[in-house]
Amino acid sequence: MADLSIDFCGIKSPNPFWLASAPPANSGEQVMRAFDAGWGGAVWKTLGDPIMNVSSRFAAVDLGTYKMMGLNNIELITDRPLSVNLKEIYEVKKRYPKNVVIASLMTETRDDWRVLIKKCEDAGADGLELNFGCPHGMCERGMGSSVGQEPKLLTEITSWTKEFAKTPVLVKLTPNTGDIVEAGQAAVAGGCDGISLINTIKSIIGIDLDAMVPYPKVGKQSTNGGYCGPAVKPIALHMVAALARDAQAGKVPISGIGGVSNWRDAAEFIALGSTSVQVCTAVMHYGYRIVEDMIDGLSEFLDAKGMKSVSELRGKAVGAYEEWGDLDLGHKIVAKIDKDKCIGCQLCVTACHDGAHQCIFTGAEDRDRPPQAHHPGKAKAPTPLPLGKHAGDRVPWVDEPECVGCNLCQLVCPVSGCISMEEVPGGKRETWNDRVREGRDKLPGGIHEG
């Protein structure tokens, strides 16, 4: 079984799975149950001066029958006294010395930071996470994402904390910014030991059209919240990768956050450079128990790939994340439809015709290509027409010369493995940046022609 333990800027964790600073890490009782279930660490619900919360606080987007694809919240930081939280942190660390407890912090003045950091470290926290990400409520008070959005402020406050902290300092970044790399560099410039990202995305999740009030409703009002859950994973993956491949921001370890629901999501974050991952929404949906499959599944995956440790996976996909201009224009793939897996829904046909490049057809006759086709003549129907096991003569066929290999048909196909994209060998490698270098970057039909 592969070694899942990690060393995150000196913080040792039995596995890369940490609870994110959020309701599941609100109290000692919860965190201890999470550690019993197998979580390697927890970032405590953000500490600071206790706040008052509103009712209600959460709202979600469902996708078909899948509930909570995206979750929005307007809950603030901890509403419990600091002394109580600190006592619980002390108790948890005493009982679970091998598990990681990181104190998430949010406050204002330099002196506030000094005092808060000292108290948390005295309580036994393994590290500190500066919450520069919360996009609702706290930012109106000059904290949270209002810091993360201002690189100079971000650097300055980070450098304060580094003066006071004996334990590693992680900066948690907000995605609500124009360029995440600028924010990451600012955090590193302030001397942080690690970066956590992403915090939630500023959002309005939906509207009660009868009451004409956005969700989540607080009586007849609402406010923008922070969006998270499976829906935000692609945004988070990009931001993690953008930092991982940046020479300056990529110097410190990354704790990846955003829609991690299972081992596969975690493996993706790690492959893009994360050392640990943090989870909230999936735990809010299904409970601490999900970590069992995260550990089991990641371990099985590493074994299957011949990797002895999770650290071998870290950053494995970063190198393949390149600029568009460096992609191979000569690489070509076309869609192939497995006639016996096809169930005849023909969603690929309409997707290709209306949403892509008009190269999937049905029926036994040759078909007219669209006027904008790249090749002359008709699309040739295959002979004999493919007869599918389930779909009979409803199996569509691909006009391969016209197929641009966009993947759309495969994406809409409900049957896994029915449409595959196969490489057409023989393309000559060439990139847009090659063409620019060689002065061949002007294509016919430009703005000044005709």
Add this chain to the structure above:
Amino acid sequence: MNDLVSLLKKDRLETQLPDKKPLYGEGEAKAEAERCLYCVDAPCVKACPTEIDIPTFIKKIASGNVRGAARTIFEQNLLGYSCARVCPVEVLCAGDCVYNAWGREPIQIGRLQRFATEAALQPGQKMLFPPKPKNGRKVAAVGAGPASLAFCGHLAAEGFAATMYERYAVPGGLNTWGIAPYKLLASDSLAEIEWVGKMGVDYRMGVEIGKDVTGQKLLDEYEAVFIGVGLGEDSKLGVPGEDGPGVVGAVEWIRQMKLEKPASEKLGRVIVVGGGNTAIDVARECALLGAEDVAMVYRRSKADMSGYAHELEAGRKEGVRLVENAVPVAVVRDAAGKITALRVAKGASGKAVPGTEHDLPCDLVALAIGQSKLCEIAKQFPGVELDDKGRIVADPKTGQTGNPKVYAGGDCINGGKEVVNAVADGRNAARHLLAKKG
């Protein structure tokens, strides 16, 4: 015992039956797994005699961790593959799926379990449970059916030397030669036994305890003995004309169909006597094999039948007729002794009403009215007792009998239940023994 499947003839009548619940493809399995709500304190788990953590294994299929799913299953039930295919999920796990309450189709738990476990059983797969170092402890099982397999497999995985003594030439008991082939073929059962065997289970085939080896010898040689002998011969009607060709016990007929009869065998008009699940199995098998006519004759009404309603319903769609309230009184034969009909009388509360006799023409009568108990085995082990129905008395939680060294489980203690009940018994006995100091 690495190539048990080669013990079987290739040309077997059972191979003529279709697989009623074929293996899911990856896409199908994932789509179905995604449908599972991942309930907490799930009713499906409570309905499983081996308490498999069903939502967890399904969630693992959804996440793509299929090996992990198999491990979750096998940890609780080493025969999780055959149970996936054999279990009456309609009245167990899937029957309690919360979707039923909502009027929606329950999760296809059996098919998902097959998807996960069949992948793990493929040749070349790494062992899910690498055998632990030998602990020097030795156990034996009498009979090599599901209960004994679970007992020995679970203990072998923990480092015990486990040996099964089986009077027949092939192991597996009813799992190998008693299951409807559209659920599980004999070859599938043996493939699973080969897999369990890799844990380090040893087999002594063709050895009958009490005849070839005494119970005392086992008690002398082993720390504990597990009795998993199942049931005995098919019961008889006790009516005139019963003895002779054309009348066969149901379990015996299934065994012949699965192991001996050639694929070319043709069936004429068949009458199956009985109202339990074995009766329905035989009737469905005959109908699916193309018998000219298949009738189930039951002495009481449909509502009194012990067979599952969903099985009977499936059988009727396949062409099985049900003759209710009919009590067999004689088997009618021609001068040459060939069977021509089953004579029945109208049944009133299961008793024949005199003067209502009539003949149901047929070429074969299969008797599915129960099996005898193998009472003799108890005499081999001092302290092991039988109840008034001939069942071995064992603690329902631990399987321990009146002799603390002797455990028992499966049909020989419950009189005939599901494979999964037998597996639970074997596993529970193994866990009880494990908890004892070596």
